[in-house]
Amino acid sequence: MNEKEFVQGAFRALVDRGVLSNSDFVESKVTDMDIQQFEDKYGVAMPSLFKTYLETYCYTFDTINAPIPDDRDSIMEEEEEPWTELQWITLFALPQEEPLKMLDEYMNGFRQLLRITELDIYHKDYLLPIGDWGAGWGYLFIDLSRSDDEVEIDDTDTWNIVWIDHGELDEDYLGDDGKIHAYEVAPDFKTLLQWYFYGIYDKCYEEQCESEEEELPDYSTYIEWEC
Numbered sequence: 001m002n003e004k005e006f007v008q009g010a011f012r013a014l015v016d017r018g019v020l021s022n023s024d025f026v027e028s029k030v031t032d033m034d035i036q037q038f039e040d041k042y043g044v045a046m047p048s049l050f051k052t053y054l055e056t057y058c059y060t061f062d063t064i065n066a067p068i069p070d071d072r073d074s075i076m077e078e079e080e081e082p083w084t085e086l087q088w089i090t091l092f093a094l095p096q097e098e099p100l101k102m103l104d105e106y107m108n109g110f111r112q113l114l115r116i117t118e119l120d121i122y123h124k125d126y127l128l129p130i131g132d133w134g135a136g137w138g139y140l141f142i143d144l145s146r147s148d149d150e151v152e153i154d155d156t157d158t159w160n161i162v163w164i165d166h167g168e169l170d171e172d173y174l175g176d177d178g179k180i181h182a183y184e185v186a187p188d189f190k191t192l193l194q195w196y197f198y199g200i201y202d203k204c205y206e207e208q209c210e211s212e213e214e215e216l217p218d219y220s221t222y223i224e225w226e227c
Helices: 003-016 032-042 048-054 072-076 101-116 189-196 202-211
Strands: 025-027 057-059 061-069 084-091 127-133 139-143 161-163 183-186 223-225
Touching: 003 048, 003 189, 032 101, 048 189, 061 072, 061 189, 061 202, 084 189, 084 202, 101 127, 161 189, 183 189
Parallel strands: none
Antiparallel strands: 025 057, 061 084, 061 223, 084 127, 127 139, 139 161, 161 183
């Protein structure tokens, strides 16, 4: 399966799970030139899968929910049936009109934060904000200094989906190398799509609900709309 097929399959999975309908997304208006202009503007190089994601569909939802493993050890050990918890994230909307507007606003906002911080940050061009972790808990990034090819599930130091709590930069995030060391939350963008679009832990969560005598999830409530 190539990257295009993987992203298309991710959206089909949202439909199959009852999270979206087919009318909730349309062919993307994002072009290679749009992405190149963004990369040139901010001096970054997006990962291939993320570019494919931008160029596949437009949509107006911006917040999505899914069950994910409740601790990183479960992910690192690749447990087949980990204990899971529901976790919201924001992945900015990609509307048909100005689809990269939210991405640009996120990036510009983060760059402004870097400019006003009093920390001595020497390397600033490797964090690409793609949304928010949790219920507005702070920026969610792709760490561009960590290649997808180098990701090892059992080593969080190689994971490239990272988070800064409430977007507040302080000395706790600054390493001796002058880089921001954000908290790793997922191995890579592909993993995020597997969790939030493919719903690979739905069965685990449903079994937990049954064992706890709780109601089964209503997947139609797993999406919130930006506009």
